[in-house]
Amino acid sequence: MAHHVLIVEDEAITAIDIKKKLEYWGYQITGIAHSGKEALKLTRELHPDIILMDIVLRGDMDGIETSKQIKNQFDIPIIYLTAHSEDKVMEKAKYTEPYGYLIKPLDDQELRFALESAIYKHQLDKKLKKVNRALRMISDCNQAIVRISNQDILLNKLCHLIVDEGGYKLAWVGMANYDEFKSVKPIAQYGFNEGYLDSLKVSWGDNKYGQSPIGKSIRNSKIFLSRNIPEDPDFIPWRERAVKRGYNSSAALPLFVDDAVIGSLNIYSDEVDAFDSEELELLNELAGDISFYLESQKIKKERYDFFNELKNNEKRLKKIIDSAPFGAHSYEIINEDLIFIGYNNAADQILKIDHQPLLHRPIQDAFPGLTGTRLPEIYYNIALEGGEYQEERFEYEEGDIIGIFDINVVHTGKNKAAVFFKDITESRKTQMALEESEKKYRNIVETAHEGIWSMDKNFVTTFVNPQMADMLGYKAEEMIGRNVTSFMFKDELEDHDSLMENRLKGFSDRYQRKFRKKDGSPLWSIVSATALLDDKNNFNGSFAMVTDISYQKEYEEKMISALEEKELLLSEIHHRVKNNMQIIISLLNLQNPHLKDDKDRELFIESQNRVKSLALIHEKLYRSKDLTRIDFAEYIRDLVYYLFYTYISNPESIKLNFILEKLNLNIETGIPCGIIINELVTNSLKHAFPSKRKGLMTIELYKEKEDYVLIIRDNGIGFPEDIYFRNTKTLGMRLVINLVNQINGKIYMDQNSGTEFKIIFKELVYQKRV
Numbered sequence: 001m002a003h004h005v006l007i008v009e010d011e012a013i014t015a016i017d018i019k020k021k022l023e024y025w026g027y028q029i030t031g032i033a034h035s036g037k038e039a040l041k042l043t044r045e046l047h048p049d050i051i052l053m054d055i056v057l058r059g060d061m062d063g064i065e066t067s068k069q070i071k072n073q074f075d076i077p078i079i080y081l082t083a084h085s086e087d088k089v090m091e092k093a094k095y096t097e098p099y100g101y102l103i104k105p106l107d108d109q110e111l112r113f114a115l116e117s118a119i120y121k122h123q124l125d126k127k128l129k130k131v132n133r134a135l136r137m138i139s140d141c142n143q144a145i146v147r148i149s150n151q152d153i154l155l156n157k158l159c160h161l162i163v164d165e166g167g168y169k170l171a172w173v174g175m176a177n178y179d180e181f182k183s184v185k186p187i188a189q190y191g192f193n194e195g196y197l198d199s200l201k202v203s204w205g206d207n208k209y210g211q212s213p214i215g216k217s218i219r220n221s222k223i224f225l226s227r228n229i230p231e232d233p234d235f236i237p238w239r240e241r242a243v244k245r246g247y248n249s250s251a252a253l254p255l256f257v258d259d260a261v262i263g264s265l266n267i268y269s270d271e272v273d274a275f276d277s278e279e280l281e282l283l284n285e286l287a288g289d290i291s292f293y294l295e296s297q298k299i300k301k302e303r304y305d306f307f308n309e310l311k312n313n314e315k316r317l318k319k320i321i322d323s324a325p326f327g328a329h330s331y332e333i334i335n336e337d338l339i340f341i342g343y344n345n346a347a348d349q350i351l352k353i354d355h356q357p358l359l360h361r362p363i364q365d366a367f368p369g370l371t372g373t374r375l376p377e378i379y380y381n382i383a384l385e386g387g388e389y390q391e392e393r394f395e396y397e398e399g400d401i402i403g404i405f406d407i408n409v410v411h412t413g414k415n416k417a418a419v420f421f422k423d424i425t426e427s428r429k430t431q432m433a434l435e436e437s438e439k440k441y442r443n444i445v446e447t448a449h450e451g452i453w454s455m456d457k458n459f460v461t462t463f464v465n466p467q468m469a470d471m472l473g474y475k476a477e478e479m480i481g482r483n484v485t486s487f488m489f490k491d492e493l494e495d496h497d498s499l500m501e502n503r504l505k506g507f508s509d510r511y512q513r514k515f516r517k518k519d520g521s522p523l524w525s526i527v528s529a530t531a532l533l534d535d536k537n538n539f540n541g542s543f544a545m546v547t548d549i550s551y552q553k554e555y556e557e558k559m560i561s562a563l564e565e566k567e568l569l570l571s572e573i574h575h576r577v578k579n580n581m582q583i584i585i586s587l588l589n590l591q592n593p594h595l596k597d598d599k600d601r602e603l604f605i606e607s608q609n610r611v612k613s614l615a616l617i618h619e620k621l622y623r624s625k626d627l628t629r630i631d632f633a634e635y636i637r638d639l640v641y642y643l644f645y646t647y648i649s650n651p652e653s654i655k656l657n658f659i660l661e662k663l664n665l666n667i668e669t670g671i672p673c674g675i676i677i678n679e680l681v682t683n684s685l686k687h688a689f690p691s692k693r694k695g696l697m698t699i700e701l702y703k704e705k706e707d708y709v710l711i712i713r714d715n716g717i718g719f720p721e722d723i724y725f726r727n728t729k730t731l732g733m734r735l736v737i738n739l740v741n742q743i744n745g746k747i748y749m750d751q752n753s754g755t756e757f758k759i760i761f762k763e764l765v766y767q768k769r770v
Contacts, residue, residue, distance in 0.1 A: 001118055002028040004384065006048035008039040008066065010058045018052065018081075018106070025062075025112060036061030036069075045072055047052050050099075050119055055082040055089065056668070059765075067096040077122040078387040079114050081106065087627055134282045136547070137449050143528065145547055155188030158290065162267060163191040169247055169270045171288075172197060173255070176204050176218050184214055184263070190269070196245055201237070206425045209237055213252035217264045223284060227273040242268070249274045253287035257295045263291060303430045323621060326422045327351065329377055331694035337379045340366040347680065350423045351403075369396050375407075382409050383417035393428060404428050451525075451546035457539055459484045459500060471525075471548050473518035487515050489522070499529075504539050506531045512549075524553040630670055633660035636699060639674065640681055646687040657698040663708070668764040672739040673710065673767040679732040680712045680757050688716025688755060695754075707760050715754040725749050 005027045009015035015032045022029060026542050030046040035058040043051070051070065055063040067078050079100035080093055093101065099118035102110060140161045148154040155173050157169050162171035170191030174184040180712040204218035211234040226232045229242050242250075247268040254261045265287045267539040269275070275283070315505045325349040326370055330342035340363055343355040358366040363376050389409040396403055403425040410721035412418045451468030456459055461479050469476040469602040472487060479487075488496060492514055502509055508530045513524040526548045638657060648654055665673065681699070682721035689695045693716070700711040719725060724735055740747045745761030 002026055003049040004028050004030045006030050006051045008033045009054045010034050029755055035059035036066035039066050051078045053078050053080055055080055062095050077118045079118055133167055134279055137161055138282055138286055140165055146287055151297055159188050159190035168267050170268040172266050185743045213250055214264050214266055217252035217254045221254050222254050222260050241394045251275045253284055256291040295684050306426055326420050329419045331417050333383050338363045378419050382411050383415050386411040452545045455542045457541050491518050503531050503542050524550045534714040619728050629666050632665045633662050643681050653694045655696050659700040661702045672743045676739050679736050684714045688714040710759045713756040716750050719755045
């Protein structure tokens with residue numbers, strides 16, 4: 001597909017030349033602008049893929065200011081075109097982060113290579129930014145999952161991060177309802193919505209409203225995309241409202257609890273086909289983290305419900321047995337057998353049996369489940385000899401009685417013992433579930449892409465995950481117990497002290513830090529640090545997420561080095577531009593003797609003189625203290641004398657009269673005026689004094705209020721009466737007329753005594769380069 005190029009160039013001829021070259025190379029030209037305002041307007045309307053920007057433009061804005069405004073509004077690469085390469089201009093231009101800087105006259109190969117390189121680099125930059133943005137979003141989301149316990153607050157926070165950090169248009173979490181319609185209910189959302197979700201009719205059933213990525217994702221337990229919403233036939237029920245809000249593609253990622261889909265994470269982008277495989281992998285990882293959080297919340301709720309129920313049971317039991325919220329059995333040694341002699345009502349409740357038929361039986365008969373364990377012997381010894389015994393998590397099984405118990409045995413009198421027991425079956429299950437939940441949380445920490453670093457109130461390392469240790473080249477155990485400053489360079493310590501002051505005050509920070517690896521090399525990173533506070537809001541330590549940005553830093557240094565090499569090259573090119581004009585003149589001189597036709601020879605001389613007029617402008621400009629203006633009176637003298645000795649073989653025959661004010665003109669005005677003078681003086685010297693006729697040529701330059709007046713007069717034979725100078729077909733007069741228009745001037749001709757051309761003009765506004 002052809003790339004669209006916007007050309008911003010104040011010289012119409014140059015712009016047309018560039019346009020033809022680019023079209024020949026297969027580019028599509030979206031427009032040509034001659035001023036900064038026009039460039040901004042065309043950029044908003046046409047959205048080009050790349051912009052060729054002249055630094056010097058007509059109007060109030062130069063190319064650099066125009067580029068700044070475009071960069072603030074659009075992500076479009078810009079290549080500068082200019083005839084100037086001064087250091088101060090380059091310094092000013094580099095802050096707009098251009099993708100190239102070409103010096104006029106343009107070399108075709110350099111221009112083509114600069115365009116291809118800029119487009120390719122911009123595509124890579126966009127992809128890198130997108131991946132970095134997604135990684136940063138995942139990091140912030142994981143940090144939120146670790147820190148926020150309230151489900152509603154967390155899910156809405158995650159939607160905020162997905163939109164704000166991920167650069168998406170809308171994010172929302174939908175839960176699958178088990179109603180007749182199998183509807184999907186939004187429970188968290190953030191982004192450009194404008195009522196989109198208020199009346200959204202989405203189903204996860206296999207029906208008309210279940211064909212969106214959301215319904216398919218929940219129904220099929222996998223990721224589904226709509227790569228192009230405006231053209232997706234399955235999106236018809238929602239297309240009009242989605243397109244109106246700028247949604248062009250969407251992704252739905254299933255959320256699981258206990259291996260069952262309970263809903264989906266739904267993300268909308270304003271780009272068509274916005275989700276590539278790498279991005280989907282990261283988003284699916286985030287959906288997995290959310291699923292794990294929801295699953296852990298379920299376990300916490302079950303535990304909460306369990307303990308609430310336990311408390312209620314205890315209250316009910318307390319009304320029956322005020323003194324014993326646990327089961328109790330009494331035993332006595334009779335005839336060398338341990339006999340079951342008593343129980344409380346709670347024992348019936350806990351074991352869910354009627355103890356009455358078991359009374360006065362030996363322990364093995366009363367509770368066969370204890371046979372084969374060491375508890376009967378322990379009970380017997382305590383009844384006989386005294387003492388006490390405690391056993392936790394004793395597993396008991398007898399018929400329908402299956403459970404885990406905490407047991408306490410005490411001596412209660414001669415040959416007597418009491419056993420107090422508590423059923424901890426459910427609490428043990430809850431504890432095991434919590435241990436599994438804790439294991440999953442630790443797995444998140446230990447497998448996170450970012451380094452995780454925890455410190456005490458003295459900034460001594462208490463924990464690092466494997467990624468953090470690996471980033472610094474250590475083993476995790478080597479870092480534990482060491483102060484964070486031992487991993488830093490000396491030049492970082494002063495800044496570190498001020499940041500730690502903020503942490504002691506309880507503030508969080510996000511900053512760039514250069515750590516020292518074990519091998520002494522630097523690790524550039526982004527640190528997101530949070531203060532840890534105790535119950536009284538006192539500083540108790542610090543927690544940090546560390547992201548490795550060494551690659552970005554290395555890339556930045558390479559770019560700086562490349563820019564320096566480019567500046568050196570441009571300086572050399574600039575040095576040779578002035579010499580190249582002289583080479584052109586010399587080549588024309590060498591070719592001139594080989595021309596047989598006088599007209600051809602005249603054309604060569606005229607072309608040579610035009611180049612000379614331009615070269616002379618550059619010569620005066622670069623010798624001037626002010627690189628923006630030249631002494632135009634001195635320039636006129638030099639140019640006219642050059643032309644005079646080129647065309648007049650007998651210098652005594654024609655007298656030159658200069659009436660020139662000492663005026664300085666900028667280059668925007670000077671170059672067109674130089675060519676005008678070249679054409680009119682050449683015309684006079686060639687045609688006004690035929691047959692070695694003697695005469696007088698007068699050149700005047702003066703300022704009259706805000707206007708400049710240029711007069712070129714001769715007392716020769718006069719301009720042909722049958723030719724109107726504004727309609728002549730000769731190249732010289734056409735150049736004069738067009739260039740007078742370019743400097744917004746007016747030209748008059750007087751033929752009373754010879755020929756007089758009078759040009760009145762204003763100096764063009766000079767766009768300052770430094």
